[in-house]
C-alpha cells in the first residue's frame with residue numbers, strides 16, 4: 001500500500017501558483033487537492049507547513065520524503081503512471097481521513113500536511129491499493145480517473 005504524499009488543500013483554498021505546470025496534483029472526490037510535487041514552490045510550501053504543525057516534541061507529518069533519507073518508503077504514490085489498453089492498471093486509489101484517535105507519535109510518518117493550520121476537518125490521505133500481486137521492479141499503473149469508494 002502506497003501513500004500519495006503532499007500538501008492538502010481544501011476546495012476553497014488557493015493553489016494557483018503551486019499548480020501551474022504541476023502534474024502531481026491529485027483531486028479527491030470532494031475536490032480536496034493533494035499537491036505531491038517534491039520540487040520548487042510545492043516543496044517549500046510542504047516544508048513550511050510541516051515545520052509549523054508540531055505538538056511538543058512530535059512532528060505531525062513526515063518531511064523525509066523530500067530528502068534522500070525517506071523514513072516512510074511507502075510514500076511514493078505520485079510516481080504511478082497512467083494505465084492504457086496495453087498496460088492495465090495494477091493499483092487503484094483509496095481516499096481516507098485520518099481518524100482523531102490515530103496515535104500522536106505515529107503522525108510523524110504521515111506524508112501529508114494541511115495547507116491551512118486552522119483547517120477544521122481531519123487530515124485527508126490517499127493510498128494506492130494493489131489490484132493484484134506486484135513483483136519487485138514492476139512499473140505501477142493506475143487509472144488516474146478511477147477512485148474506489
Ligand SMILES: C[S@@+](CC[C@H](N)C(=O)[O-])C[C@H]1O[C@@H](n2cnc3c(N)ncnc32)[C@H](O)[C@@H]1O
Nearest residue numbers: 022023024025077078079080081082083084087
Ligand atoms: C503523477 S506523474 C507520474 C510520475 C512521472 N512519470 C514521474 O516519473 O515523475 C504524471 C506525469 O507522468 C507522465 N505519465 C503518466 N502516465 C504516463 C504514461 N502512461 N506514459 C507516459 N508518460 C506518462 C506524464 O508526463 C504526466 O504528466
